[in-house]
Amino acid sequence: MSGVTAVDVLLDGYGRVGESVERVLDGLSPDQLTYRVDGEANPIAWLVWHLTRVQDDHVAEVAGTEQVWTADGWADRFDLPLPVGDTGYGHGSDQVAAVTAPADLLLGYHRAVHERTRGYLRGLTAADLTRVVDESWDPPVTLAVRLLSVIEDDLQHVGQAGYVRGLVLRR
Template identity: 25%
Template structure:
């Protein structure tokens, strides 16, 4: 069921159709930025209030740390997960630069992990969700989103066709972006098979759409149900 992003799937299909066409570089960049703006707080793009504003504007700290069912994670985990993945893939793989996350961010966020959280157990997800500084989590995601928009504005058609390099994939492992666990390490194989255009079509767009849809569903359940799997 759709809880978030009505119409975004159609826009994403159009982006997929045009993103590798050199003659449509400007249109593809603008469409990416339009989709991306819908997936971050409106102040990141200077647009009208959107669904992300509505999702996050009135969440309490306790609501960030609720697993509605045994199939679910938490809103805090999702925001950490999508921000870390966007940071790693855009900063290191797409821009061939650096991730924003560092020791200072780790201290501000009050987290012990540096990876994307793919392999965390339910207990570990709950620990992360209860300890993380949610205001700093939003600040970190905002910074990642702003940097992604800058990167995309500077890409040309040749850059979009560039394959992800083995050296940059290795950097993500070395910098603690993934762990050795199978549930985490598979990301490197997945990203390593893509070009920059392929990266833009997944981590900062499609991937986020799916996770924010879950968060909107969970928020509704948190506010209407009395019993949860973990809280």
């Protein structure tokens, strides 16, 4: 594994998220995407939207750029009855239910965010990864830790979406 850098590892991690999103959305109808195991459960559409919004929000923040959500018109395409800056944190059942979208829209947004993330990562150096991006934690959060925590959060949510997909296809 000589020559593998921390940026290479991050690129691989985000690539795995993207591949998993592609698999979980493949062939699902709008009804399948919004299926809830019970009245409080998160459906696939919400899980994929949320993990993508978090990645978009967090990467844009550390990159000092506008989110893909607003910069590229995805907020308008989704036309959700939520504040434009909403990422899904703290959503109640009604807000979760409000996130509906076909697979191609969810996938298009995720691909756009993934490409923006890859472009940002490719421009980073090892020294960049040590930059402190959040001093409200002890110890302060570095760029490397923030980028890794987004991967971890995204993988948890796409895993949940995969589980719900399995339940949907067995109904």
